[in-house]
Amino acid sequence: MPQDHTLGCACCGHAPKLGSTQEDNQKMIDAIKLTLRERFPQAPQQAVIFHGGTIHTMEAPASRTVEALGIANGVIVATGSFEEVKRKMADAGHDANERPLDGRTLMPGLIDSHMHMLGSALNKAWNNVSAFRHGEDTDADSSSSQTLNLDYSLKVLEEWIKAAQNDPDKYLLKDKDGETSWFIGYGVDPSLMTPWGNINLEWLEGSGWESGSGYEKNKHGQTLAILLINASGHLAYANSAAIKRFESDPNTEKLMASALKTGILTELQVSSAMHFVGTCTSTQQKLPQGIADVLQNAVARGITTLFDPSMGVNDKEMELEALRQVAHLGPLRLAGGLFVHTQDDLSYWLENHKPDLDNHLDQRFSIKGIKIISDGSNQGLTGLQRHPYLCAADHPVPNVPTNGKYNYKPKSDLESLVLRALCQGWPTLVHANGDKAIKRVLNAYGKALNPFPHEASSEPAQRRRALRSRLEHASLLDDEDIGRMASMGLSPSFLIGHVGYWGYVFQGTIFGANKAQLLDRCRSALDQCQHISLHSDHFVSPLGPLRMAEQAIYRKMEAAPGSEKPVLNANEVLNHEQALRAVTLDAAWHCHLDHLVGSLEPGKLADLVILKDDPLDKSRENLRDIIVHETWLAGARSYANPATH
Known part of the structure; x- marks a missing residue:
């Protein structure tokens, strides 16, 4: 069956190859293991009774606030009054230490339901030129790293690149x-x-x-090649020196020919360029430390579970083994989906793996579904739209139509992937950003999730629907889309930064005011669908579930000038509990982990976060600034804020 995958998936292809040979792969895994053992010594599990603060259970159907919480052997033993918890802990034979919270707030560990572990780690080897960088502050853990730099401009970018030449050993590879x-x-x-x-x-x-010329020499007399990766992961920009280096490689020579005229790389060109620089520079050597940095940033944000929907992009089994080690030796649990681009990819995964959906063991690493990409990025002007982008003429993307581009031609190729995966018992997660792409993806789901003509009963279709398949990003949903999703048991996972960070430019430049109203319709989706989750798509937007909840509660367009930020579609705001549930229990449900984590209930794993302030306080707006004091994984403290300990 012919396929046109010219768009590819750079946000997933952004994952680095571990090495060029089996031996190199193993060396990389060994280096990852060594780095993580040094960076994250495993703390012992503790028997503890927490009390003296605010404890939110976040359980369904409504969260409770309890006086005390008891944990032992990695699980939650009891919740309730202080005396009740003490009695139950003693009855269970646990000699527990009492831990006063001193007025702080304890909640379930936070969950980011869609991020890219190896791609995010790869970025750590490079220079931060994002809109979340403020001057020389490039620390992802800094308080400013989740806030837009409103002075961000071409001039600022130029100054950062020029400044790097003065310290080539630090900034140049x-x-x-x-x-x-x-x-x-x-x-x-x-x-x-x-x-x-x-x-x-x-x-x-x-x-x-x-x-x-593009051949400026640095102070070491070397030619300077420049490669800038767009935040969406679907575009990149390169000077002549960089493109000529790409053309020197027979694997990328023909692919890069068109880029020499424009300096703009799209999709597969982006992936190829990143793989090239990964092998021709010291990028790969920095990968283990980059992984450790991403993990540290996550637990400092109160995260106990990360979901990577695109595992096995390049090295398949070796990449899975590397991620398994990341989970077992790191400070949090890691679940994810297997990346599928073609029928051959899907055949490999179906033959060699099964989804782990309801295991009741302490899962530090688990595989939950199949990930498929339908289109590109709306802010990158590559998501497939019914109509051209308003700004397409002013900001053209080479080799991409003015309404974006679909990743499958014929479109039935995606339909057959979805159908085959679901029929084999695999939940599917399909990336869809543009309004036209979403329609096509919902059509594909409709063919797979509705009863087939030859099925004698509705039970097979019900089993397929029970797999909790997801629409990833689900950026532009109209009422019909939401109704169709609800009728099929589909759930959306929203990249809520589309509202907070990009809402202003979507409204004013990319879509216009009317279409922008369709962005991340959290409340409408929650009213009709069982569950929604919020995610960062990190490296696309910063890690920070409290920030994501804040953006879903207030929907302020942070890129707007002035101190009073306008709201994008106030009808779609969530209340505090709904937003926090979208990064705890409902996110766990999306990840097939709600039987283990996501709420504070007896028998579940003791994944916890201790916060200075209460994010469910309705008078609190800046949730992203709440200080994380501690993060606990399965009853062991995985992070202690050095500023508070």
């Missing part, structure tokens, strides 16, 4: 050719610049380098 050095930047986002900046070959060749 040496090429194995010995003649080239690389400035590799991640997170660049022209749509968040003031004004929107068009990054292309003309700009790259004229910004401080020898005009028109």
Whole structure:
């Protein structure tokens, strides 16, 4: 069956290859294990009674606030009054320490239901040129790292690149050719610049380098190659020196030919470029430390579970083994889906793996579904729309139509992947951003989730619906879409940063006011669907479930000028409990982990977070600034804030 995958999936293809040979792969896994053992010594499980603060259970159908919580052997033993919990702990034979909360708030550990572990770690080897960087502050753990830099512009980006030349040992990576050095930047986002900046070959060749050549020498006499990765992961920008290096590789020579005219790389070109620089520079050597940095950032945000929907992108089994080690040796649990691009990919996973959906053991690592990509990024102007982007003429994307592009041609190819996965008992997670892509994906789900003509009863269709399949990002939903999802038992997972960070540019530049009203319709979806979750899509937006909950509660467009930020579609706001549930119990439900985590109930794993302030306090707006004091995984403390301990 012919397939046109010219769009590919750079946000998933962003995952680095571990090595070029089996031996290199094993060396990388060994290096990851060594780094994690050194960075995250495993703490012992404790028997503890927490009391003296606010304890939110976040259980269904409504969260309770209890006086005390008792844990032992990694699980929750009891919740309730202080005396009741003490009695139940004693009856169970646990000699527990009492732990006063001193007025702080204890909740279930937070969950990010969609992020990319290895892609995020890969970025740590490169330079932060995102709209979340403020001056020289590149620390992902800093208080400003979840706040937009409203001064972000082409001029600021140019200054960062120029400044890197003054300290090449810190900011530039040496090429194995010995003649080239690389400035590799991640997170660049022209749509968040003031004004929107068009990054292309003309700009790259004229910004401080020898005009028109792109061969400015750094102070070591090396040619400077520049590669900037768009925050969406679906675009990149390269100067002539970088493109000529790509063309020197027979694997990427033909693929990169068109980029030499524009300096703009799309989808498979982006993936190929990142793989190239990963092998020709010291990027891969920095991967273990990058993984540790991502994990540290996550637990410092109160996260106990990360869900990576695109595992096995490049090295399949070796990548799964690396992620398994990340989960077992790191400070949090890791679940995910297996990335599928073609029927061959799906055949491999079906033959070699089964989904682990209801295991009641302490799962530090588990595989939950199949991930498929239908289109690109709306802020990158590659998501498939029914009508052209309003700004397509002003900000053209080479080789992409003005209404974006679908990843499957014929579209029945995606339908057959969804159908086959579901019939084999695999939950599916389909990325869909553009309104036209969403319609097509829902059509594919309809063919797979509704009863087949030859089925004698509705039971097979009910089994397929019970798999909790998801629509990833689900950026633009109209009433019909939400109704269809509800009728099929589908749930949306929202990249809520589309509202908070990009809402202003979506409304004013990309879509217009009317279409922007369809962005991340959390309340409407929750009213009709069983569950919704919120996610970061990290590296696309920063880690931070409390920030995500805040953006769902207030829906303020943070890129708007001035101190009073306008609200994008107030009808879609969530209340505090709904938003917090979308990063705890409902997120766990999406990840097939709600029988283990997501709420504080006896028998569940003791995944906890202790916060300075109460995020369910309705008078509190800036949830992202609430200080995380401690994070606990299965009854062991995995993070203690150095500023409070």
